[in-house]
Amino acid sequence: MSKTKFAAKPDASNQASKKQSTRNRDMPDKAPLEKLQKALASPKKALPFLSEAADRATDGLHKPIGLVLASAHILGSACLLSGVSMGGAWGPAAMGAVLGSLYAALNRFGMKRFWRMPHAPLNVVVTGGTKGLGKAIAREFLRSGDRVMVSSRSVQAVRKAMNELRDEVGPAIWIGGIDCDVSSPASVQRLTDGAASQMGSIDVWINNAGFSGSFQSFLDASPEQIQEVVQTNLLGCLLCTRAAMRLMAAQPRGGHIFNMDGAGADGLPTPQYAAYGATKAGIAHLLGSLKAEPACQRARVGVHCLSPGMVLTNLLLEGASDTNKQIFNILCEQPETVAAFLVPRARTVAARGEAGRYIRFLTLPRALLRFIAAPLRANRFFNADGEPMYAAERERILGQRARRTERLAAAAARRSRNLAFAYSASLATAYAIIAADTLTHLTP
Amino acid sequence: MEQPVVLRNIINARQSCTFYYPRRRRSAPHKGVYMRQAEAVSGGIGLTRSGKDLQPPYNVVITGGTKGVGRALAREFLRVGDNVVICSRDRDRVSSTVRELDGFSQVEEGAGKIQGRACNMAKPGDVASFADFARDSLGTVDLWINNAGSNGYKYKTLTESSDADLINIVETNVLGTMLGCKEAIRVMRDQRTGGHIFNMDGAGADGDATPRFAAYGATKRGLVQLSKSLQAELKMLNINNVGIHNLSPGMVTTDLLMAGADTATAKFFINCLADPPEEVAAYLVPRIRRVPLDSRTLGGAIGQGTYIKYLTKGKAYGQILARLLTGARKDRFVPED
Numbered sequence: 001m002s003k004t005k006f007a008a009k010p011d012a013s014n015q016a017s018k019k020q021s022t023r024n025r026d027m028p029d030k031a032p033l034e035k036l037q038k039a040l041a042s043p044k045k046a047l048p049f050l051s052e053a054a055d056r057a058t059d060g061l062h063k064p065i066g067l068v069l070a071s072a073h074i075l076g077s078a079c080l081l082s083g084v085s086m087g088g089a090w091g092p093a094a095m096g097a098v099l100g101s102l103y104a105a106l107n108r109f110g111m112k113r114f115w116r117m118p119h120a121p122l123n124v125v126v127t128g129g130t131k132g133l134g135k136a137i138a139r140e141f142l143r144s145g146d147r148v149m150v151s152s153r154s155v156q157a158v159r160k161a162m163n164e165l166r167d168e169v170g171p172a173i174w175i176g177g178i179d180c181d182v183s184s185p186a187s188v189q190r191l192t193d194g195a196a197s198q199m200g201s202i203d204v205w206i207n208n209a210g211f212s213g214s215f216q217s218f219l220d221a222s223p224e225q226i227q228e229v230v231q232t233n234l235l236g237c238l239l240c241t242r243a244a245m246r247l248m249a250a251q252p253r254g255g256h257i258f259n260m261d262g263a264g265a266d267g268l269p270t271p272q273y274a275a276y277g278a279t280k281a282g283i284a285h286l287l288g289s290l291k292a293e294p295a296c297q298r299a300r301v302g303v304h305c306l307s308p309g310m311v312l313t314n315l316l317l318e319g320a321s322d323t324n325k326q327i328f329n330i331l332c333e334q335p336e337t338v339a340a341f342l343v344p345r346a347r348t349v350a351a352r353g354e355a356g357r358y359i360r361f362l363t364l365p366r367a368l369l370r371f372i373a374a375p376l377r378a379n380r381f382f383n384a385d386g387e388p389m390y391a392a393e394r395e396r397i398l399g400q401r402a403r404r405t406e407r408l409a410a411a412a413a414r415r416s417r418n419l420a421f422a423y424s425a426s427l428a429t430a431y432a433i434i435a436a437d438t439l440t441h442l443t444p
Numbered sequence: 445m446e447q448p449v450v451l452r453n454i455i456n457a458r459q460s461c462t463f464y465y466p467r468r469r470r471s472a473p474h475k476g477v478y479m480r481q482a483e484a485v486s487g488g489i490g491l492t493r494s495g496k497d498l499q500p501p502y503n504v505v506i507t508g509g510t511k512g513v514g515r516a517l518a519r520e521f522l523r524v525g526d527n528v529v530i531c532s533r534d535r536d537r538v539s540s541t542v543r544e545l546d547g548f549s550q551v552e553e554g555a556g557k558i559q560g561r562a563c564n565m566a567k568p569g570d571v572a573s574f575a576d577f578a579r580d581s582l583g584t585v586d587l588w589i590n591n592a593g594s595n596g597y598k599y600k601t602l603t604e605s606s607d608a609d610l611i612n613i614v615e616t617n618v619l620g621t622m623l624g625c626k627e628a629i630r631v632m633r634d635q636r637t638g639g640h641i642f643n644m645d646g647a648g649a650d651g652d653a654t655p656r657f658a659a660y661g662a663t664k665r666g667l668v669q670l671s672k673s674l675q676a677e678l679k680m681l682n683i684n685n686v687g688i689h690n691l692s693p694g695m696v697t698t699d700l701l702m703a704g705a706d707t708a709t710a711k712f713f714i715n716c717l718a719d720p721p722e723e724v725a726a727y728l729v730p731r732i733r734r735v736p737l738d739s740r741t742l743g744g745a746i747g748q749g750t751y752i753k754y755l756t757k758g759k760a761y762g763q764i765l766a767r768l769l770t771g772a773r774k775d776r777f778v779p780e781d
Contacts, residue, residue, distance in 0.1 A: 185607035218622075218677055219629060223568030226622050234666065235614040238602070238659050242610070245603045264669050267651065271680055274673035275622055282618070282666035288653030289661050293601045 064104035071100030075430055084435040095430050103423045107414055115344050116351040122146040123199040125191070127182055127240055128209030130154075130161035132313030133260075136339035137206060138175075139165055139397075144347060147174040149195045152209075155179045168397045174199075182209045182236030192243040201251050204350055205244040206306070207237050207259045211276075215319035218274040226275045233279035241286070241303065245295045254300030256350045259283050261307045291356045302355045306346065308338045309362025312381060312390070322386035329380045330370050331362065333412075336396065340409030361412075498637045498736040501525045501556055503582035505575075507565055507624055508532055508592025510541040512698030513644070516721035517589065518558065520729040522549045527556040529578045531563040532592075538562050565592045565620030575627035584635045587732060588628035589642045589691070590621045595660035599704035602658045610659055617663035618670075625674060629686050638685025640735055642752075643671050645692045656704065675749050687739055687749065691732070693724045694755025697777050705778045715776045716767045717760055724754050 075096030080089040124141045128134040129150030138148045142165060150165075152158050158177035165175055176198050180191040195202055211232040213225045241257055248255030264270040264277025265284035283305075290296055290303040310316060310331045320328070338361050345359045370377065381390050390396075396405045504521045508514045509530025518528045522545060532538045542560040549555035559581050563574035578585050594616040596609035621643055632639035648654040648661025649668045674688045695701055695718035704710050731752045738750070766772045774780060 185611075217681060218626065218674060219681070221626075223571075223623055223626065226626070227568065227619060230614060230619045230622065234618060234662065235611060238610050238614065238662070239607075242602050242605065249603065264673070267665075267669050267672075269669070269672035269676040271673055271676035274670055274677060277673050278618065278622070278666035278670035280666075281669035282662035285648060285651065285654075285662045285665035286658055288651075289648070289655050289658035290602060292653060292655035293603065293658070295601065295603050 064101070064108055067104040067107075068097050068100040071096040071103075071427065075099070075427060078431055079434055082435075084431075084438040092430070092434055095434075096427070099423070099426050099430060103419065103426070107416070107419055116348045118203075118347060118351040122203040122347065122350060123149075123195075123201055124204040124206065125149045125151070125195050125202055125244075126206045126208055127151050127180065127191075127236070129206070130157040130177075132315060133308055133311050133335040133338060134206070134208040135161055135165070136335035137208065137343060139169060139336075140339040140343035141204075141347075142169045142173045142175060144343065146204075146347075147176075147199055149176040149178065149191075149199060151178050151180040151182075151191050153179060153181050164394075182207075182240055183231035185239055188236075188239045188243050192247055196247060201253065201255075202244065202247060203253065203255050204346065205240065205248075205255065205257045206346075207240050207257065209236055209240075210260060210262065210315060212273055212315045212318060213275055215272050215321070215324065217272060221275065229275040230279055233276065234282050237279075237283050237286070241290070245290075245293070245301055245303075248301045249295040249299040251299075254302070254353070256302040256304060256346070258304045258306045258346055259286065261305050265305075265307065287356060287358065296355060300353060302349065302353065302357070304346075304349060304354075304357045304359065306342050307358065307360040307362070308342065309333065309360070309367075311335050311338050325382040325386045329382055330374050330377050331367060332381055333361070334390070334396065334405070334408070336405050337408045337412045341412040341415060344413055498586055498639070500733060501527065502586040502733065502736070503578075503584055504528045505578045505582075505585055505588045505628070506530050506591050507563075507589065507620070509560070510534070510537045512700060513693050513696050513721045513724060514589075514591040515541060515545075516725035517591065517729060519545060519548060519722075520725040522555045522558055523552055524729065524733070525554050525556050526587075526733075527582055528558045529582060530558065530560045531565075531574055532560075533562065533564050535562040565624055566615035568623055571620075571623040571627050575631050579631050584637060584639070585628065585631050586637065586639050586736070587642065588624065588632070588639065589644070589732075590624040590628075591644050592620050592624075593617050593644055593646060593664075593700070595657050595700055595703075597699055597703040599656045599706070599710075601656065605659065613659045613663060617660070618666055621667055622670065625670070625688070629674075629678075629683070632686045633683050635685070638687075640687040640689060640739075642689045642691045642732060643667050645690050649690075649692065671749055687735065689735060689749045690751045691728060692751065692753040692755070693728065694719070694753070694760075696721050696724050702777075708780070711778045711780050712767075714778060715773050715780065716763055717755060718777060719754075727754050728752060 072093040073096070076089040076093030079092040122141070124138075124146050126134050126138045126141070126148060129138040129148070130152035134150070138150050138161075141148050148165075150158060150161055152161070158179050162175050162177045166173065176195070178191050178194045181187045192202075209232060211229050213221055213229040218226075237259055241259065244255065244257050248257070261284045262276065262280035263273070264280040267281055270277025287303060287305050295301050296303060310328065310333070312328065312332045312334055316328070316332070341361050342359060349357050349359070379389060381388065383389055391399065391401045395401055501524075502521075504518075504526050506514050506518050506521075506528060507530075509518045509528070510532040514530065518530050518541075521528050528545075530538065530541065532541070538560040542558055545558045549558060561574055561577050563570045565571055575585070594612055596605070596613055598605070598609060625641055625643070628639070628641045632641070645668055646660065646664040647657070649664045651665060652661075654661025668690060671688050671690050678684070678686055678688065695714065697714070697718045697720050701714065701718060705714050735750055735752075763773065767774065
């Protein structure tokens with residue numbers, strides 16, 4: 001294995017600043033200020049800036065408006081149909097609209113307050129961070145202003161990913177890359193040492209490297225394929241976790257390790273990818289065992305699990321049949337969306353110094369809801385013939401689809417179970433109050 | 445469960461004749477029950493590939509059969525008359541174990557034969573040739589027990605574990621069992637009588653945390669999930685002459701467990717809950733041998749796994765309670781104070 005190590009310094013000549021993300025909001029950045037100054041200096045360039053601002057104001061407005069209308073409709077028709085409202089449906093409908101707008105506003109403007117931001121930029125290592133979900137996670141950390149070290153088995157892949165990420169996020173980032181085979185102890189040690197020496201310390205370690213061994217019967221899979229699945233997923237996770245724990249236990253600030261779970265982590269059978277499921281079940285089990293380790297208790301090292309659900313990456317698509325693809329339409333998400341959900345939560349965990357968290361993107365109730373709304377999701381990623389309908393990664397991040405990607409990502413990041421629960425409870429309470437009011441009027 | 449009279453008659457009829465062609469069954473009112481068999485028969489090569497003609501004495505393969513539970517299982521199977529093939533990584537240990545157990549089966553009346561071969565279960569080539577060796581020397585492989593397992597014989601935190609230990613644990617427990625299952629299925633699916641595969645579970649299999657042996661627990665948790673996946677796959681592929689099952693030996697006083705008898709809590713639980721391998725084997729073997737017979741009477745449900753547990757939750761709590769109330773089992777294996 002070659003001994004290539006390279007760290008990137010912020011590259012001022014990079015001309016990707018025009019494409020600077022509109023989602024730098026977490027970073028105390030000066031980008032808007034600079035843009036404003038530029039706009040004032042040359043009025044011609046002000047136009048795109050203004051239209052961008054207008055975009056941002058109206059972007060995703062359909063959702064809040066939808067929430068207002070839907071709440072009005074639900075409460076109004078519920079009261080009308082059950083005949084509990086004396087004064088027609090308009091009163092309850094207005095009440096629903098008020099509730100809906102209240103929660104829409106809370107969701108849109110209040111959610112950011114719930115995230116605790118780390119005091120200083122985090123130093124993050126993402127294994128398998130050169131494509132798919134790992135790359136999306138690295139990008140999301142970079143956008144939040146953190147310093148990221150990506151790793152992968154091939155040097156070329158690392159170099160390519162670093163260049164792409166610099167293009168996508170902007171030149172003012174710190175990104176490093178080291179090639180590493182997670183199933184080799186020596187290679188993992190080299191990554192740990194390299195990351196620690198280049199970044200100073202490691203605050204967050206994401207064990208993302210994984211291999212599915214393609215979608216096929218266990219009996220047809222070659223022994224070598226099974227071997228690679230076991231070594232990459234389970235052994236790789238153990239070796240990386242151990243290396244990171246050793247390092248973090250010696251750091252005054254401690255650190256946080258996030259393992260990726262996957263299908264099978266809940267103990268349910270995973271036919272057609274049996275080896276993958278078994279390794280992921282093991283990884284999810286580690287969480288409880290490691291919590292009791294002295295490194296986690298004394299030295300403030302947190303071990304956590306991230307559950308990305310189904311993500312539309314090569315790992316999932318290898319060998320998938322047409323029936324699978326229809327399921328993917330319903331349950332899958334693009335890696336950017338999932339990363340936008342996971343990363344702010346992981347950063348909050350690191351900022352608060354929590355222990356043993358399990359962050360899940362696709363929970364069982366959510367999966368069920370998606371199946372109920374399945375017709376709305378037809379042809380989302382694949383058409384009926386199983387041909388892909390989605391844009392390539394670069395197109396989604398930098399091209400015409402960028403705004404849609406941003407919108408989906410922002411919605412995923414804002415998701416809150418507590419808020420959803422409070423909203424449902426409020427609607428139910430409103431209905432109960434109206435019903436009680438009607439009943440007291442009926443029986444004098 | 446109460447069965448309809450017709451069904452019961454059919455089952456009785458099936459049990460009474462040795463070779464049985466399901467002509468009558470197709471016209472039976474409870475067609476659904478036999479649907480899978482009927483399909484297998486019509487799709488097969490003219491033989492019933494349902495694994496129902498499996499008769500004792502069985503031909504048994506036990507991986508890692510030179511120590512601890514594996515060795516005790518081998519001895520018990522021999523005692524009741526089955527033929528056994530064992531393997532282990534160490535060639536010398538295999539030959540000495542085979543010699544010893546062979547001596548035992550010479551003395552014991554009606555005992556079976558034993559053979560052995562060195563095999564590293566984590567090496568694909570090794571496992572394939574071991575499976576072929578077992579088939580060639582036994583004729584058929586009826587029961588295959590994936591027993592080989594390791595925790596490095598150390599109880600340490602993950603940060604203190606060595607590279608070699610982690611690699612050994614993951615490869616022996618997970619990869620070894622996977623390759624064992626794969627080769628066993630390959631051999632069994634071509635046998636007219638099919639066969640049954642048993643995977644050994646261990647601490648952590650139920651999802652409880654396993655501090656001090658995190659890697660071991662994670663591998664065992666994975667294996668339980670693997671059994672379920674394989675059952676589902678065999679069903680999908682319509683291979684209904686191979687059964688996948690789990691064995692839970694509980695706590696056994698082998699090197700694997702005794703390496704951890706260095707804290708007061710560990711000593712308490714070892715004395716309280718553990719049992720010697722011979723006792724565990726004497727409990728497990730008759731239940732393992734009943735699995736082929738049971739799947740014969742349960743209407744062809746060979747794809748459904750059984751989970752044979754030595755130390756059930758209730759039994760464990762009972763023993764802890766007895767210990768706390770009467771002091772039973774104190775200082776049984778290791779002195780406590």
